[in-house]
Amino acid sequence: MASAALPALSPALLEQPAVRVLSEALGENLLGASDFRGEVAITVDRKAWLKAVSLLKDHPELDYKLFLDLCGVDFLDREEEPERFVVVLHLYSVSKKRHVRLRTPVPEADPKLPTLVPLFKGANWFEREAWDMYGIVFEGHPNLIRLLTHDAFVGHPLRKDYPQGQRHVLKEPRKWLLDVPHGSEHVVINLGPSHPAMHGCFRVQALLDGEIVKDAEAEIGYMHRNFEKMVEARTYWQVIPYTDRLNYCSSFMNGHGWALAVEKLLGVPAPPRAEAVRVILSEFSRIMDHFVCISTNVVDLGAITPFFVVFRGREKIYELLESCCGARLTVSYVRIGGLAQDVPEDFVARCRETLDFVMDAAKQMDELLTRNVIFTRRFRDIGVMSKEDALSYGWAGPALRGSGVETDVRRDAPYSGYDQYDFDVPVGTTGDCYDRYLVRMEEIRQSARIIRQALDKLPGGPVIVDDRKVALPPKSEVYGNIESLMNHFKLVYDGILPPKGEVYGKTEGANGELGYYVVSDGSKHPWRVKVRPPCYNNYQAYPQLLKGGQIADAIAIIGGLNVIAGELDR
Amino acid sequence: MGVLDLLKGKFVDPTYAGVHGGGDIITTTVDAVVKWGRKSSIWPMPFGTACCAIEFMALTGSHYDLARFGAEVLRFSPRQSDLMFVAGTIPDKLGPVLKTIYDQMPEPKWVISMGVCASSGGFYRSYHVMQGIDELIPVDVYVPGCPPSPEGLVAAVMKIQEKIQTSQQAGAPQGAHRVGANGEGMYDRRARRAEWAKDDAERRAAGLPPRGVLTDLKPEPEIDHGAHHG
Numbered sequence: 016m017a018s019a020a021l022p023a024l025s026p027a028l029l030e031q032p033a034v035r036v037l038s039e040a041l042g043e044n045l046l047g048a049s050d051f052r053g054e055v056a057i058t059v060d061r062k063a064w065l066k067a068v069s070l071l072k073d074h075p076e077l078d079y080k081l082f083l084d085l086c087g088v089d090f091l092d093r094e095e096e097p098e099r100f101v102v103v104l105h106l107y108s109v110s111k112k113r114h115v116r117l118r119t120p121v122p123e124a125d126p127k128l129p130t131l132v133p134l135f136k137g138a139n140w141f142e143r144e145a146w147d148m149y150g151i152v153f154e155g156h157p158n159l160i161r162l163l164t165h166d167a168f169v170g171h172p173l174r175k176d177y178p179q180g181q182r183h184v185l186k187e188p189r190k191w192l193l194d195v196p197h198g199s200e201h202v203v204i205n206l207g208p209s210h211p212a213m214h215g216c217f218r219v220q221a222l223l224d225g226e227i228v229k230d231a232e233a234e235i236g237y238m239h240r241n242f243e244k245m246v247e248a249r250t251y252w253q254v255i256p257y258t259d260r261l262n263y264c265s266s267f268m269n270g271h272g273w274a275l276a277v278e279k280l281l282g283v284p285a286p287p288r289a290e291a292v293r294v295i296l297s298e299f300s301r302i303m304d305h306f307v308c309i310s311t312n313v314v315d316l317g318a319i320t321p322f323f324v325v326f327r328g329r330e331k332i333y334e335l336l337e338s339c340c341g342a343r344l345t346v347s348y349v350r351i352g353g354l355a356q357d358v359p360e361d362f363v364a365r366c367r368e369t370l371d372f373v374m375d376a377a378k379q380m381d382e383l384l385t386r387n388v389i390f391t392r393r394f395r396d397i398g399v400m401s402k403e404d405a406l407s408y409g410w411a412g413p414a415l416r417g418s419g420v421e422t423d424v425r426r427d428a429p430y431s432g433y434d435q436y437d438f439d440v441p442v443g444t445t446g447d448c449y450d451r452y453l454v455r456m457e458e459i460r461q462s463a464r465i466i467r468q469a470l471d472k473l474p475g476g477p478v479i480v481d482d483r484k485v486a487l488p489p490k491s492e493v494y495g496n497i498e499s500l501m502n503h504f505k506l507v508y509d510g511i512l513p514p515k516g517e518v519y520g521k522t523e524g525a526n527g528e529l530g531y532y533v534v535s536d537g538s539k540h541p542w543r544v545k546v547r548p549p550c551y552n553n554y555q556a557y558p559q560l561l562k563g564g565q566i567a568d569a570i571a572i573i574g575g576l577n578v579i580a581g582e583l584d585r
Numbered sequence: 586m587g588v589l590d591l592l593k594g595k596f597v598d599p600t601y602a603g604v605h606g607g608g609d610i611i612t613t614t615v616d617a618v619v620k621w622g623r624k625s626s627i628w629p630m631p632f633g634t635a636c637c638a639i640e641f642m643a644l645t646g647s648h649y650d651l652a653r654f655g656a657e658v659l660r661f662s663p664r665q666s667d668l669m670f671v672a673g674t675i676p677d678k679l680g681p682v683l684k685t686i687y688d689q690m691p692e693p694k695w696v697i698s699m700g701v702c703a704s705s706g707g708f709y710r711s712y713h714v715m716q717g718i719d720e721l722i723p724v725d726v727y728v729p730g731c732p733p734s735p736e737g738l739v740a741a742v743m744k745i746q747e748k749i750q751t752s753q754q755a756g757a758p759q760g761a762h763r764v765g766a767n768g769e770g771m772y773d774r775r776a777r778r779a780e781w782a783k784d785d786a787e788r789r790a791a792g793l794p795p796r797g798v799l800t801d802l803k804p805e806p807e808i809d810h811g812a813h814h815g
């Protein structure tokens with residue numbers, strides 16, 4: 016096997032540092048490597064899994080320190096894959112600005128793999144999820160129990176032979192998350208899943224000694240609504256409405272990311288006007304998301320004025336979105352290859368007016384909070400996250416930047432023409448709640464800057480590609496000639512047929528790097544879609560942030576992580 | 586304008602049983618006054634789980650302002666509330682939680698199922714999503730939409746007010762009969778295929794043709810077309 020696999024590496028591939036280092040170190044355990052749409056993917060034997068990952072992480076030339084994602088894929092009945100399951104790991108190097116995908120086949124008869132938890136703290140929940148969804152066992156994992164589904168669940172739902180609609184009814188929820196010693200005098204409290212201070216459905220159990228949190232453990236899955244299983248039975252278009260409901264505070268950005276991922280897979284870029292409008296609406300959505308995050312966070316601390324101030328601004332943004340596509344929250348405005356329809360005629364003027372209003376609200380919030388003594392006392396030096404831990408947990412977005420890691424997908428891997436705009440990436444210094452707040456406030460201003468530039472040079476032209484294999488022909492033509500009618504019929508009936516392959520499309524969502532790992536088998540349905548949800552990683556570190564602090568701080572911390580249940584549990 | 590004038594408009598109303606008014610005197614029943622008070626001071630408990638909860642926030646926010654209907658006192662404790670807004674998808678894992686919260690609300694209580702997810706599972710017809718909360722708890726008003734517009738929710742609150750006024754309350758969980766997903770009937774595509782292969786082999790060994798091949802077909806009877814031409 017080894018002798019057959021090794022020569023397949025072309026010189027161009029060996030120029031990639033990751034491929035070179037791994038092929039030198041692993042020899043025949045490197046099963047293959049590929050470069051598809053500019054993404055390096057390396058397949059290794061599972062015997063060398065740990066070694067490969069630690070090399071990627073610690074080799075000075077590679078330095079892949081940021082943990083992004085780990086997931087399973089089920090290649091049931093696909094001849095080209097040697098084994099039924101594949102475990103896929105995505106890492107990113109902040110210093111080298113490189114991304115890598117590492118894959119390893121896992122046989123069905125013996126689905127075992129050593130755990131990565133000692134290398135990356137963030138691997139913990141991802142491995143639990145892979146076990147829950149595919150039944151892949153991670154040896155040495157500290158707590159390999161169900162994560163997203165409930166305890167009465169039977170089977171592993173993302174396996175291809177698990178019927179989509181097969182439910183199992185849960186009668187008794189999991190009582191204890193923590194190991195509480197018998198006769199202990201500590202108090203155990205539950206926050207969530209339905210708790211006034213929890214934004215959405217997730218749960219934390221904390222062991223208290225007086226006011227101090229001794230130990231804490233989190234549980235998620237209360238909003239697991241099977242995005243990944245549902246989209247396997249949908250065409251590439253039909254996925255768009257589902258993406259809106261991932262991070263529903265900034266729906267538009269999820270669709271934007273999905274469209275970019277599929278466009279990358281197809282190799283069909285959207286026209287410039289569509290990209291510019293996407294940028295404008297994405298930045299508005301980011302502002303909106305930060306508004307919701309900050310204002311609901313301080314509502315929990317007792318300050319309700321900012322909530323009323325910024326929600327008026329948010330309402331304006333909703334009106335703007337509504338004028339473009341008719342929906343406020345779940346917009347479904349993007350299409351693969353562009354946008355559903357052109358923006359209204361007064362779009363630019365409308366945007367300017369909205370932006371002025373919104374920035375006025377942001378200014379008021381700034382005045383109300385940034386120097387407010389009560390607020391700063393509740394936020395400063397609370398929930399401190401070190402840079403190393405933030406990377407190891409795979410934090411993302413404002414939370415990661417708050418901890419002092421300077422990275423932003425918009426700047427480091429520009430998409431949708433972000434390289435044409437001038438903006439700064441704010442970075443915190445201490446990694447506490449206050450830094451995360453400051454980063455968000457600054458990002459609001461930077462978003463406004465981007466929007467102004469994009470409005471100044473909004474290009475004209477079509478908003479969707481003229482490719483009859485990707486986009487529907489205009490209605491006037493469908494009614495006017497037979498070719499267009501047939502194109503329309505074929506596309507609706509057969510869907511978009513991308514080439515075989517895998518891509519990882521990433522964008523900077525409001526919460527951080529939002530990735531879509533798409534595996535295509537060439538048919539109209541995606542074979543596998545894995546979302547890299549930014550707040551999943553953020554929330555995973557929450558118990559650690561609680562330990563040693565006051566229980567009241569738990570509330571201050573959770574808001575700043577901006578955990579959105581739809582994105583967390585998918 | 587005195588209190589009496591205010592009350593006059595409210596209680597001289599044919600829908601109020603046993604209310605009479607005339608001149609400056611109103612006679613009414615305690616029941617009617619209580620209902621009037623109850624309907625004008627709903628304390629909702631938002632059981633917000635997903636995207637719908639975000640639109641629910643818009644309802645309570647400054648623009649749509651639920652306070653106009655006397656329902657602005659959101660209580661996050663079920664023990665202090667009488668109207669539950671179930672806003673968002675309810676996965677199976679959350680089912681017991683929803684039931685507990687509902688049970689903790691004191692009587693009389695009403696439930697609004699906000700959005701298609703809470704009403705029917707919406708477009709999540711899958712392995713971990715409850716296909717409508719009425720599998721578990723009774724629902725008084727269903728609001729369609731994904732998410733429903735805030736205007737739709739205002740209409741739902743007004744419907745609830747009507748129900749309070751006329752003493753209507755949903756009784757049992759309307760969709761309880763739908764719960765049938767106990768893990769029975771699970772099938773494994775490949776196990777089934779193995780079963781078929783085994784069956785095929787057995788039939789071959791017994792000299793029988795594979796299933797699905799029809800052997801006892803009789804040739805179609807000849808139709809005498811000529812007979813129809815009378």
Ligand code: SF4
Binds near residue numbers: 672700701707
């Ligand atoms: S009905 Fe639609 S908006 Fe509401 S929770 Fe379900 S998916 Fe979200």
